[in-house]
Amino acid sequence: MDESDSAPLVRGARAFETSCHGEGNSSLCHSDDDDGRPKRTGTVLTAAAHIITAVIGSGVLSLPWSMAQLGWIAGPIVLFTFAIVTYYMSLLLADCYRSPDIVTGKRNYTYMQAVKANLGGIQVWFCGVVQYASLIGTSIGYTLTASISMVAILRSDCLRRTGKPSSCHISNNPSMILFGAVQIILSQIPDFNKLWWLSIVAAIMSFSYSIIGLGVCLGKLFDGCHFHGTYGGVVAIGNTTETQKAWLICQALGNVAFAYSYSMILIEIQDTLKSPPPENKSMRKATSVGIGVTTIFYMLSGCVGYAAFGNDAPGNILMGFESYGPYWLIDFANACVVVHLVGAYQVFSQPVYACVEEFVYEGSSGSGFIYKEFVLSLPMDWTYRFNIFQLLWRSAFVVACTLVAMLLPFFNDILGILGALGFWPLTVYYPVEMFIAQMQVRKWTKEWLTLQVVSATCLLISVAAAIGSIEGVIQDLKVYKPFKTILR
Template sequence: MGENGAAKYYQQPAFTPMDVSIEAGNGHQGLKCYDDDGRLKRTGTLWTASAHIVTAVIGSGVLSLAWAIGQLGWVAGPVVMLLFSFVTYYTSTLLADCYRSGDLMTGKRNYNYTDAVHSYLGGIKVKLCGCIQYANLFGVAIGYTIAASISMMAIKRSNCFHEKGHDNPCHASSNMFMIIFGVTEIFLSQIPDFDQLWWLSIVAAIMSFTYSSIGLALGIVQVVANGGLKGSLTGISIGVVSPTQKIWRSLQAFGDIAFAYSFSLVLIEIQDTIKAPPPSEAKVMKKATLLSTVVTTLFYMLCGCMGYAAFGDEAPSNLLTGFGFYNPFWLLDIANVAIVVHLVGAYQVFCQPLFAFIEKWAAKKWPESTFITKEIAVPLSSTKHFNLSLFRLVWRSAFVVLTTVISMLLPFFNDVVGLLGALGFWPLTVYFPVEMYIVQKKIPKWSTRWVCLQMLSLACLAITVAAAIGSVAGIVTDLKVYRPFKSS
């Protein structure tokens, strides 16, 4: 059994489709309810897969893009963004082909990213991939908690500025908002399976378009009010920042842009929700990836460029909470509510693979433990009930609490976003997809295609290292003046 929906499958025998037909008393009807691997028939489509991707991609990362373009300038900023979008799309198509081992229509399914690495690469690379993927998912949970709390705090401060004027400091603490976000995630984390999150992803995708559109509209209005575009060809000027800061911030901008495209780590899990061929899951996933990448890149370019055009060197690290915009305050409030709702869903999309991995491991380690394997049927109505797992309740709640506490200790939105983007981009978006594709297609070593793929991987490694260095430098600088649990 794969990891997705692990808690659900632990309690059930590993039925084959034939087993199901015998139990159902109607062979052909029973077969129709299950896929070729004996699991309940998948129902995902191009649109649900696209919604999952958009939920994962157009996240809090879009809000830092005006700042990122501000560090790089009008030339390098858009070029870097386009390069990241192309690389992400290309390597995602390679990864989509790795969902099944062997034939794309009938090969053995790989239920998650680590399963795919195990099938194609094996050995120490499986453990390495698992560590990187799950550490990144853990980090994303922290980043999203920080971003959601900043948006909730921005609503409070926006209303304060409206009542008391822009000169009032309107201090607010993010801690209470982080706790509110964490409590919400404790409840939602009890949803057992990834494929039961489709409705949450669609809501979250709508929210992401809502706040991105508001940010874009406010940027356009500000540009009109300014009477022209701000910014320069080379980005923030030396003098406004020191030469060393210019280097660090430019490198960190690479990490911010990389984070804005970080969805490869859940691509296989999303693909595992798509209904069985024909057409193959890989074909549907490639179309969903192309659609999502084009849409998100368009939004990213518009939001990032218009934000930079509106504020120039003073572009805030978070476009809708940095208070470059003060009015109309009610529109800012709507945008920030949309951000929070989106991040509530995105948190679950990213964390479900990690939840499922731990639950599968625990069930394998202690198969006789009723605490781990038993589920309690909680009635919701006369015809519906919810299967509550005590282990799932305890472990997932503990995970949310831990990420919330770490977020309260390190609430540096931009630096955390940059570091997460840097650490996850090369290994998960480039290296493993390239290596698996080479094995699957049996590409000869030192052939032209092999050399080109390796050059792409090495170039992305260099960018990842540089972006990580810039983000760490930013965190070190922030820590020198930061005091935990203080209002800002």
């Protein structure tokens, strides 16, 4: 292993990219982009893969449960409405990558930079707090979800061997630790631009388990030859009071919001696109593909899952087939969930890595520890360049997320809180406000009023979803034992 004393020429997310500049040559070379950074190579396909990887995640597994709380009338309407809002707001946000001109203006590399360029002031700090809290929360949520699927595979094997459900209670903690160990290794991928292969694999996995879940639900549905569910969802009788029913509806809204959330990394995804064509045009196409495919899967998964299980739909649809084969297919689907979340975790955590590293590099004053690189020689004349600070900090981040996931293992409630936290400010409010500022939309015009009504409505939904999900966490905490509660 050789030590390199040269400081990186590019900071932040691309801090440790190899530059094509030769010694004594300060001019840009053919592999540099118009801003001096390494040439972007992303396409509509890779951007769509990033979107699908980010959107079709653990949220799809909770959709039948959300449908059960909303019922046959409100459920599909809510799913489709969230899709329309997410799609339209994503188009507005895609035009904020460059400013002031949306085609030839200065690049905004992150969501926060776009907010700073268009709004400025305290808006930037508020955006940063919400965005990175949402990104970190999503990483924690994905750790939870991956462990549920890993334990489901182990439990399935135990049931086949013993036939006794009572003897197959398996802790989620070892699975979370294993997932975290894998993420420590993958966290050393330098930046978003190097994630394209992992996102494509993850997107394939998301299609796989979504199709399997849909197929098994169809099998269960046709086997019973009966559509389950009611027009109004779970009925407020017995152990479910009217107040609890209201909390569950709010929590379901948060779960649906989480299922569609990816706006917090849209700008970062767009920053991987090559040009020409203009990045906003490519991103619009990628958004159309990503949201379109996602909505089809969500409508099918949510509706078919609800039809198969009715108001008894489990919080995680793959957990509903414990006594309904084929076991090997459900195990494979859960394995696909784990592989998908391995990639999705990195898609959401890379912006966090980039933000912290950019901050540290700017304040380090040339510290040897911060900048020093090491080169590891690999077979086939490959080399891997890494930095001790990057290795330690990213590993610490993964460890912290894993510990929090082990402390707060509440699947549906956590998804609802994450959805509520990020939906209104990141998916709706900032895209609307930046569009108004960029296009100089005058107050009280029809366009301005329409955008404000949509924003205010989504704010109310986010508040309701947050209250419902927090109430769910409060109820869970009454019977929760740290590091001992087993997720199901």
